[in-house]
Amino acid sequence: MPDDLTRHVDAETALAGAPPGHKDELRLWLRLLTCTTLVEAEIRRRLRREFDTTLPRFDLLAQLERAPAGLTLGEVSRRMMVSNGNVTGLAARLEEEGLIERRVSPTDRRAQTLRLTARGRREFARQSRAHEGWIAELMAGLAPAERAALHALLGRAKASVRAGLEGGEA
Amino acid sequence: MPDDLTRHVDAETALAGAPPGHKDELRLWLRLLTCTTLVEAEIRRRLRREFDTTLPRFDLLAQLERAPAGLTLGEVSRRMMVSNGNVTGLAARLEEEGLIERRVSPTDRRAQTLRLTARGRREFARQSRAHEGWIAELMAGLAPAERAALHALLGRAKASVRAGLEGGEA
């Protein structure tokens, strides 16, 4: 029998006794993490079941779809916020399946440009349509005004986090 | 049935008339994901540098800290929202380092209870103090009222996602 991750108990459960003082921020972070994890797990599950693929593969294709001129491995790495070694392996698998192609840059022999193949574009279009619907479905319990407010507050949160990143101050 | 029929758009018309239309939800999700990823990456980085440990290890210790009576592997798996096979390996490493101990349940010979050792408790206390400060630091750019509003909206989002999970309706 497969594992059932849906039947979980929150990470934000206990944590009631609070001596120090930053428990508020911690609770906020745990709730943020819970939301993301819930959505992510569900999307992974559906991607696997419906398209026999994984989230990182989908994400890489999505990056290339948005950049018709192609992206270098380094650019993909930065946009996906993962290590470059990670992208190397991911791209290798996708290339082997004929979903993307790589071409050495004519101006810089170190760099390679990744591009969707026709098949990759077709395949991603199918996945993307479904994906968009899934997200809408999961967010359907929020009123449009709530979604807008949440979006704005997350923008503020993003700015706050960026400001607190190490090296960001320098 | 709605009071004002002229202003009512049912699901069919909405689907028929629009190209896709769920870009809002998608943007919201991507921003949520970005926030979480940013924080998570930074916490991972600091845990590694300051304590030479990883986020999943920290999370497992945190679960046990909150449950002084101990937890079975399955309970940990559900609370951390990861597979049970995952917890097996994680717990094995932590036990080998003497941070946690496992004991077969006296009432159920299948189950094992995990507990922090004295050393594990000491070590986690150090990490936890730092971790709490890091989160507060990253969230420092949000006013208390913003944090409260965000927390509430994320609660709504969590409920929405839960309602949309497969099998959750059954």
Place this chain on the structure above:
DNA sequence: CACGAATGCTTGAAACCTAAACTATTTAGC
């Protein structure tokens, strides 16, 4: 032009993570 620094990518080791198959034990129904 030379050469040290920076950049783009790959590789290797180790950890993480999942889904699925498996073993052992307990529970429920008859």
Place this chain on the structure above:
DNA sequence: GCTAAATAGTTTAGGTTTCAAGCATTCGTG
């Protein structure tokens, strides 16, 4: 009591992920 189903954990195979080290190429500066 017996047996089928459910439950607790482990194992296996394969993808994901990081960090650190390494190679090749380009750039900046003298």
